[in-house]
Amino acid sequence: MYAPDGVKTSRDYAIPDTMKAWVLGDPGELSLREKPVPVPKKAEVLVRIDAVAICATDLEIIYHGPPALIRGGIPHNKNFTPGHEYMGTVVALGPAVDEYRIGQRVTVEIHAGCGQCKRCREGMYTACHNYGLNYGDVDKGHRANGFTTDGGFCEYQVNNINTLVAIPDAMSDEEATLVVTAGTAMYGLTELGGLVAGESVVVTGPGPIGLLGVAVAKALGAQPVILTGTRDNRLKIGRELGADHVVNVTKENAVDAVRRLNGDKGLDYVLECSGAPNAVNEAVRMVNRGGKICLAAFPHQETPVDIAEIVRNNIYVYGIRGEGKSATHRAEAFMSQKRFDATKIHTHTFPLDDLPTAIRYAKDRVEDAIKVVVKARGVSAAHKVAAE
Numbered sequence: 001m002y003a004p005d006g007v008k009t010s011r012d013y014a015i016p017d018t019m020k021a022w023v024l025g026d027p028g029e030l031s032l033r034e035k036p037v038p039v040p041k042k043a044e045v046l047v048r049i050d051a052v053a054i055c056a057t058d059l060e061i062i063y064h065g066p067p068a069l070i071r072g073g074i075p076h077n078k079n080f081t082p083g084h085e086y087m088g089t090v091v092a093l094g095p096a097v098d099e100y101r102i103g104q105r106v107t108v109e110i111h112a113g114c115g116q117c118k119r120c121r122e123g124m125y126t127a128c129h130n131y132g133l134n135y136g137d138v139d140k141g142h143r144a145n146g147f148t149t150d151g152g153f154c155e156y157q158v159n160n161i162n163t164l165v166a167i168p169d170a171m172s173d174e175e176a177t178l179v180v181t182a183g184t185a186m187y188g189l190t191e192l193g194g195l196v197a198g199e200s201v202v203v204t205g206p207g208p209i210g211l212l213g214v215a216v217a218k219a220l221g222a223q224p225v226i227l228t229g230t231r232d233n234r235l236k237i238g239r240e241l242g243a244d245h246v247v248n249v250t251k252e253n254a255v256d257a258v259r260r261l262n263g264d265k266g267l268d269y270v271l272e273c274s275g276a277p278n279a280v281n282e283a284v285r286m287v288n289r290g291g292k293i294c295l296a297a298f299p300h301q302e303t304p305v306d307i308a309e310i311v312r313n314n315i316y317v318y319g320i321r322g323e324g325k326s327a328t329h330r331a332e333a334f335m336s337q338k339r340f341d342a343t344k345i346h347t348h349t350f351p352l353d354d355l356p357t358a359i360r361y362a363k364d365r366v367e368d369a370i371k372v373v374v375k376a377r378g379v380s381a382a383h384k385v386a387a388e
């Protein structure tokens, strides 16, 4: 049985020595293997993974590689387990850990910075200068679950205590996997200045971050919040999450519609979540002079940008990575206070053993899938569960 030196365990949570883990082979190829259950070190706990959501970035990593960085290179054929939007139960404590207790339910954010570089010291641990330097002689202690270290498509994972967010019993496993997505939206709004009450916000792109961006902006008091996108079913969910107006950009010009909906004044903030090639130029024309644009998605090719328009109008453009500055904790606070219902974006649940099917649903948007969750237990192997 699992009983590593210096690690505290409990009889209530028996831990095996090995576990099921999905491992990335060639691009797009995952196989289910046995791996040793990892051992928490100082400032780390072992989390039994109860649910993990699939993110568009997982698909990027599985099919293309970046932004994952394993032992200095692409993640393929390195016995690497992807998956980063997971939650679970603390089942073992590393040496001297007393911040969490065994049996506590937690959700996890992705990045544990090295804690010693300039950006980590500023609280920008998702922009750690030692990103991916966590192996062999160059080990700086940086970890990013499912990006630079093993992630959550398995049964157990170690996590730095700084990446844990305690969740209430009333929050379901599925909802808890969405905290980090809401946290990313929260981080974007934080970087835009954070003073959102009474300000006008447009969110472009109703993917998971965009939809929860609407919810977080509204919870922060933004007025009006406008959501643009191409799919009516997702725009409808955006409405339910608090958008004052939605714009289907296949039916009307996005810039004209957004400006009209705010009295032709232009908006204070744009949270860009579409990654569309024309998104930045459109955002520049949606904001008012001195307005701010946060880029939370990226196009796959280089795209020309109208720099002159940005300079002439004193427009600020920010890129964000992940969910820094404890934004995840603030997002969780909104969710546990039921300020919005993130589960509206959860559409399907599959057993962990069916991960390839779950990935196909997420990738091909089968049955209008938005957030697809896999669970190691409690879901029948033969049947997917459609939420609601």
Ligand SMILES: [Zn+2]
Binding pocket: 055, 056, 057, 058, 084, 085
């Ligand atoms: Zn993600």
Ligand SMILES: [Zn+2]
Binding pocket: 113, 114, 115, 116, 117, 118, 119, 120, 121, 125, 127, 128, 129, 130, 142
């Ligand atoms: Zn760092």
